[in-house]
Amino acid sequence: MGRWGRRLLVVGIVAAIILPLVYSGVILAIGPNMFTHPDAATDCRTPATAYGWSYEAINYDIVADGALAPSSTTTNGVTSWSCGGTPAPAGRAVVTSDGVRLAGWYVPAANGAGATAPTVVLVHGWKANKTGMLPFAVGLHADYNLVLFDLRNNGQSSGDATSMGLWEQRDVTAMLDWVDATKHPSWIGVVGNSMGAATVLAVAANDQRIKALVLDSVHADVVTSFGNAMEEDFGFPGGPAAWVLARGVSAQVGGDITTTDPVRHIGALGDRPVLLTAGAIDQVDTPTEATERNVRAALEAKVPVEVAYCQGARHGKVIDACPSEWASWARSFFERARGG
Numbered sequence: 001m002g003r004w005g006r007r008l009l010v011v012g013i014v015a016a017i018i019l020p021l022v023y024s025g026v027i028l029a030i031g032p033n034m035f036t037h038p039d040a041a042t043d044c045r046t047p048a049t050a051y052g053w054s055y056e057a058i059n060y061d062i063v064a065d066g067a068l069a070p071s072s073t074t075t076n077g078v079t080s081w082s083c084g085g086t087p088a089p090a091g092r093a094v095v096t097s098d099g100v101r102l103a104g105w106y107v108p109a110a111n112g113a114g115a116t117a118p119t120v121v122l123v124h125g126w127k128a129n130k131t132g133m134l135p136f137a138v139g140l141h142a143d144y145n146l147v148l149f150d151l152r153n154n155g156q157s158s159g160d161a162t163s164m165g166l167w168e169q170r171d172v173t174a175m176l177d178w179v180d181a182t183k184h185p186s187w188i189g190v191v192g193n194s195m196g197a198a199t200v201l202a203v204a205a206n207d208q209r210i211k212a213l214v215l216d217s218v219h220a221d222v223v224t225s226f227g228n229a230m231e232e233d234f235g236f237p238g239g240p241a242a243w244v245l246a247r248g249v250s251a252q253v254g255g256d257i258t259t260t261d262p263v264r265h266i267g268a269l270g271d272r273p274v275l276l277t278a279g280a281i282d283q284v285d286t287p288t289e290a291t292e293r294n295v296r297a298a299l300e301a302k303v304p305v306e307v308a309y310c311q312g313a314r315h316g317k318v319i320d321a322c323p324s325e326w327a328s329w330a331r332s333f334f335e336r337a338r339g340g
Contacts, residue, residue: 032248036161038127041154044083045070045131047107053141058104058149058178060156064088081131087156094178096152096170103156104130104149104175106183110142118338119145119185123172125194125217125316126162129155135319136191136216139327144334145185149175151196163253164222165199165260172203180209187211189334194218194285194316202260205268212337213274214330217316219285220263220293222246232283266294267301274298275306275333277326279313306333 046065047053057065069084090103109117120140122133130148137146151168152159162168172190179185189212192200197218204210219225223246227238230245250257266274278291285291291307298305308329310322319326 031245032252035126035164035245035249036252037153038162041127041129041132042083043070043081043129043131044068044085044087045081045134047105047134047137047148050131050134051138051141053107053110056106056108058106058147058175059091059094059101060088060103061091062088090150090157094174096174098167098170100152100167100171100174101158102149102152102171102174104147107137107141107146107148109145113143113145115145115183116186117145118143118187118189118334119147119179119183120189120191120334121147121149121172121175121179121200123149123190123192123196123200124151124154125192125196126164128193128196131155133191133193133196135323136193136326136330138323139331140191140334143331144189145183147175147179151199161253162195163255164249164257165195165202166253166255166257168195168199169203169260172200173207176203176207176209187338189213189337191330192216192218193319198222198260198262201262201274202265204272205265211272212334213269213272214277214333215262215274215294216277216318216326217279217282217285218262218276218290218294220290220297221261222258224289225285228284228286228289263293263297266298266305267303269298269301269303271304273304273306273333273337275308275329277308277310277318277329279315279318279321280309280311281313282315284315 047055067085070081072079072081090101094102122136124132130150133148150157151171153162188209190200190210191214194217197215204213223242226245227242230236230238276291295305310318313321
């Protein structure tokens with residue numbers, strides 16, 4: 001090897017070492033803030049404005065809902081919503097163990113069964129709010145009392161950071177406490193979407209009040225999910241940088257977000273059943289990297305697990321691509337879980 005060959009080899013080695021470090025540094029500088037402080041969801045439709053349902057405001061002044069005036073625009077077939085008024089902030093009647101004030105809705109079952117009847121708590125995902133869970137509520141409204149609420153740093157709830165399901169567990173627990181204390185339901189099921197699914201699963205692992213779970217578009221581990229999102233949604237290389245991103249988010253929120261990984265918790269459900277619904281072409285939490293891994297973990301622990309795939313659905317879009325199918329899956333699952 002000549003002198004120039006040796007120089008090129010050294011340059012190549014240095015580049016192979018330095019460039020990944022620089023890239024990881026850039027990811028660490030800009031990535032965590034994007035996940036912990038996402039753009040706020042702007043859809044402020046209530047159960048009344050969306051579907052004409054009666055509802056009870058949880059921990060905020062319902063009078064303010066009358067001035068919200070939600071409106072929509074459709075571009076290239078995609079409808080987006082904006083709010084003409086300002087939603088009322090959460091009060092102090094429902095507060096988490098670390099001081100976050102939560103706001104939500106209680107929607108009585110259409111069958112008039114009463115407050116002690118079976119109740120389902122619905123939990124939204126990242127960069128969303130409680131309105132985003134209304135489509136999931138449609139198929140359950142007839143037979144179940146429903147609770148929808150804003151996780152911290154979203155919608156009407158307080159909080160200054162999203163922790164990818166870590167501290168949001170406290171939000172779910174606080175809302176379960178509220179439901180228990182005020183409504184005394186005979187049975188509680190949960191529905192979670194994406195980050196919300198991981199959150200409710202982590203809570204259920206240690207909270208026997210949750211009797212059955214429907215988890216939609218849920219990952220198996222957050223590092224793999226971050227890596228796929230970086231590559232598929234943002235066009236950046238994933239790999240080791242996804243681990244760096246997870247470490248950066250953890251540092252920002254003051255706790256290890258990987259401890260919420262669903263694959264770690266699904267085996268702790270015991271005999272409580274879980275239904276995994278997922279998009280067959282989910283680009284963030286692919287069937288092989290997410291759903292199938294969670295299924296294996298559940299089966300190894302002898303947890304009753306079911307799976308339903310929506311053909312053609314990408315991440316978080318099952319309820320959009322397969323609304324009637326999802327409603328049928330969830331209703332049948334909850335009926336079986338209740339011994340029906």
